[in-house]
Amino acid sequence: MITVFGEGRGFRVVWLLEEMGLPYRLRPVDMLAGVEHDAEYLAINPAGFIPAIKDGDATMVESIAIMEYLMARHGPTPLAPQPHDPAFPAYQQFLHLGEAGLATPMYFVVVSRHFAPEAERENWGAGKALEVFESRLRLVTRQLARSPYLAGDRFTAADISVTYALQFAQRTRCFVLGKTERAYVARTSGREAYKRAMETCQATKAWAAKVAAEMAGQ
Template identity: 80%
Template sequence: MITVYGEGRGFRVVWLLEEMGLPYRLRPVDLIAGVEHDAEFLAINPAGFIPALQDGDVIMVESIAIMEYLMARYGPTPLAPQPSDPAFPSYQQFLHLGEAGLAASMYFVSGARNLAPEAERQNWSAGQALSVFESRLGLVTRQLAHSPYLAGETFTAADISVTYALEFARRTVGFAFGEAERAYVARTTGREAYRQAMDVCADTKAWDKKVSRL
């Protein structure tokens, strides 16, 4: 049985598993309470961050790496175009940009805006991270001007990666997206597998409802 430890970026993994129809279980990890008291989780990931994945003897961390592993191990799947497919370069680029360019940058913006002392919430590093997010978002916007999904006409794991990042930015700092991005997120989050993943990830679903009411 595949076990996913933690929500957060683990939502990407759960969504992918739902899309692929693979059996799994989600094991909650309470970062607020502190993972130092969670010996089972620390045995899986001593670094103490989420998500982590256990698949038999395989243990992995980092959401994009986990996604690539699952698609390679249990594929082939249309969620991951083959290298010979003309869609592959765009797929590969946006799969990784969703974390390296978007979610990782917004993580530091969110930390400053929501957790830092009041006097440090507009610090230089947070401003730089926001600038990085916005510049990478421009690549997403440009791509969506030519196709409904980031690798072309077909939904792929790159869309899971990027949609998570855009939703993270909306939920954490109230980032205002343009019409193209909003329409794109409506398409990706309208999928049945997304709704199933939200039902599994109860904390993420509750967070989204709370933000939507504000």
């Protein structure tokens, strides 16, 4: 059975596994308590970040690489258009843009705005990271003006990648999505596999509920 270590970006992996109908188990990794105290996990990923997976003899890290591995090893799946498919270029672009262009720069905004010393929260690096996020988001907005999903008319793993990044920006209160992006997130997060993934990822579910309650109370 596939073991997924950690939530966070591991939510992408759990969601993908639910979409593919593959058996798995989630092994929590408490980053706030300090991964340095989790010897079992450090044996899996000595770099100490999440997520990671173990699938038989294979161990992998990096959420997008894990997704590509799972779809290649346990596919084929309509979540990954084939190279000859007209949807493939957009799929490939947005699958990677969800991490490289959106979630990664937003991470540096989040750690600066929420965890840096007060005097350093509005630093140049965080401002530049936010500019990068906003510029890449324009590619998403333009694509959604053309089609309901990022690779066209059907849902793919690219939507899992980008939806995670957009929800991360929302839930950390570091960015307000526009109407187009909010409608898109509502569409993708309405899927049954997403709902099952949320039931598995209880820490993510609790965080999302907490943020929703705070925003409703404003």
